[in-house]
Amino acid sequence: MTNIIVTAVFKPKQDQTEVLIDELEKVKKGSREEKGCLQYDLHQSIDDDTLLIYELWEDEKAVEEHIQTDHYKTYRKNTENLFESRVVNKFNKI
Numbered sequence: 001m002t003n004i005i006v007t008a009v010f011k012p013k014q015d016q017t018e019v020l021i022d023e024l025e026k027v028k029k030g031s032r033e034e035k036g037c038l039q040y041d042l043h044q045s046i047d048d049d050t051l052l053i054y055e056l057w058e059d060e061k062a063v064e065e066h067i068q069t070d071h072y073k074t075y076r077k078n079t080e081n082l083f084e085s086r087v088v089n090k091f092n093k094i
Contacts, residue, residue, distance in 0.1 A: 001059050003059065004093070005056055005091040006053075007088070007091075009052050009087045009088075010052075010072035010083045012051065013081075017049040020051065021042070022046075023075055024079075027072060027075035035062070036055060037055070037062065039055045
Protein backbone atom coordinates (compact mmCIF):
# COMPACT_ATOMS: atom_id res chain seq x y z
CA MET A 1 0.00 0.00 0.00
CA THR A 2 1.41 3.39 -1.04
CA ASN A 3 0.47 6.56 0.79
CA ILE A 4 -0.73 9.43 -1.39
CA ILE A 5 0.05 13.08 -0.74
CA VAL A 6 -2.26 15.70 -2.21
CA THR A 7 -1.46 19.40 -2.27
CA ALA A 8 -3.91 22.10 -3.31
CA VAL A 9 -2.71 25.68 -3.73
CA PHE A 10 -5.29 28.46 -3.88
CA LYS A 11 -4.92 32.09 -4.93
CA PRO A 12 -8.04 33.74 -3.46
CA LYS A 13 -9.86 36.49 -5.30
CA GLN A 14 -9.48 39.93 -3.77
CA ASP A 15 -11.41 40.24 -0.49
CA GLN A 16 -12.31 36.52 -0.52
CA THR A 17 -9.49 35.12 1.61
CA GLU A 18 -11.43 34.86 4.87
CA VAL A 19 -14.50 33.36 3.18
CA LEU A 20 -12.29 30.80 1.42
CA ILE A 21 -10.52 29.95 4.68
CA ASP A 22 -13.89 29.36 6.36
CA GLU A 23 -14.92 26.93 3.61
CA LEU A 24 -11.54 25.16 3.69
CA GLU A 25 -11.81 24.77 7.46
CA LYS A 26 -15.17 23.02 6.97
CA VAL A 27 -13.79 20.53 4.43
CA LYS A 28 -10.73 20.00 6.63
CA LYS A 29 -12.92 19.00 9.56
CA GLY A 30 -14.94 16.51 7.51
CA SER A 31 -11.89 15.11 5.78
CA ARG A 32 -10.02 14.46 9.01
CA GLU A 33 -12.89 12.20 10.08
CA GLU A 34 -12.54 9.98 7.01
CA LYS A 35 -11.12 6.50 7.58
CA GLY A 36 -8.27 6.80 5.05
CA CYS A 37 -7.16 10.32 6.03
CA LEU A 38 -3.80 10.31 7.81
CA GLN A 39 -3.21 14.09 7.77
CA TYR A 40 -5.10 17.13 6.48
CA ASP A 41 -3.70 20.61 7.18
CA LEU A 42 -4.43 24.12 5.97
CA HIS A 43 -1.63 26.70 5.64
CA GLN A 44 -1.37 30.35 4.59
CA SER A 45 1.69 31.91 2.99
CA ILE A 46 3.64 34.33 5.14
CA ASP A 47 4.09 36.54 2.06
CA ASP A 48 0.54 36.86 0.71
CA ASP A 49 -2.95 35.33 0.77
CA THR A 50 -1.94 32.08 -0.94
CA LEU A 51 -3.45 29.06 0.80
CA LEU A 52 -2.17 25.49 0.79
CA ILE A 53 -3.89 22.29 1.78
CA TYR A 54 -1.55 19.39 2.53
CA GLU A 55 -3.21 15.97 2.69
CA LEU A 56 -1.82 12.52 3.43
CA TRP A 57 -4.03 9.57 2.52
CA GLU A 58 -3.66 5.85 3.16
CA ASP A 59 -3.84 5.04 -0.56
CA GLU A 60 -5.40 6.02 -3.89
CA LYS A 61 -8.69 4.35 -2.92
CA ALA A 62 -8.98 6.67 0.10
CA VAL A 63 -8.45 9.70 -2.16
CA GLU A 64 -11.12 8.50 -4.58
CA GLU A 65 -13.56 7.91 -1.72
CA HIS A 66 -12.75 11.39 -0.37
CA ILE A 67 -13.85 13.17 -3.55
CA GLN A 68 -17.19 11.34 -3.41
CA THR A 69 -18.09 12.60 0.08
CA ASP A 70 -20.79 15.18 0.66
CA HIS A 71 -18.44 17.54 2.48
CA TYR A 72 -16.02 17.52 -0.46
CA LYS A 73 -18.77 18.15 -3.00
CA THR A 74 -20.15 20.97 -0.85
CA TYR A 75 -16.70 22.55 -0.54
CA ARG A 76 -16.22 22.46 -4.32
CA LYS A 77 -19.61 24.09 -4.91
CA ASN A 78 -19.14 26.73 -2.20
CA THR A 79 -15.63 27.76 -3.31
CA GLU A 80 -15.86 27.75 -7.10
CA ASN A 81 -16.10 31.57 -7.25
CA LEU A 82 -13.74 32.40 -4.39
CA PHE A 83 -10.34 31.87 -6.00
CA GLU A 84 -8.35 33.06 -9.01
CA SER A 85 -6.56 29.74 -9.30
CA ARG A 86 -6.48 26.29 -7.75
CA VAL A 87 -3.65 23.86 -8.50
CA VAL A 88 -3.90 20.30 -7.21
CA ASN A 89 -1.03 17.81 -7.29
CA LYS A 90 -0.90 14.17 -6.19
CA PHE A 91 2.29 12.43 -5.12
CA ASN A 92 3.32 8.94 -4.08
CA LYS A 93 5.12 8.88 -0.78
CA ILE A 94 8.59 7.35 -1.29
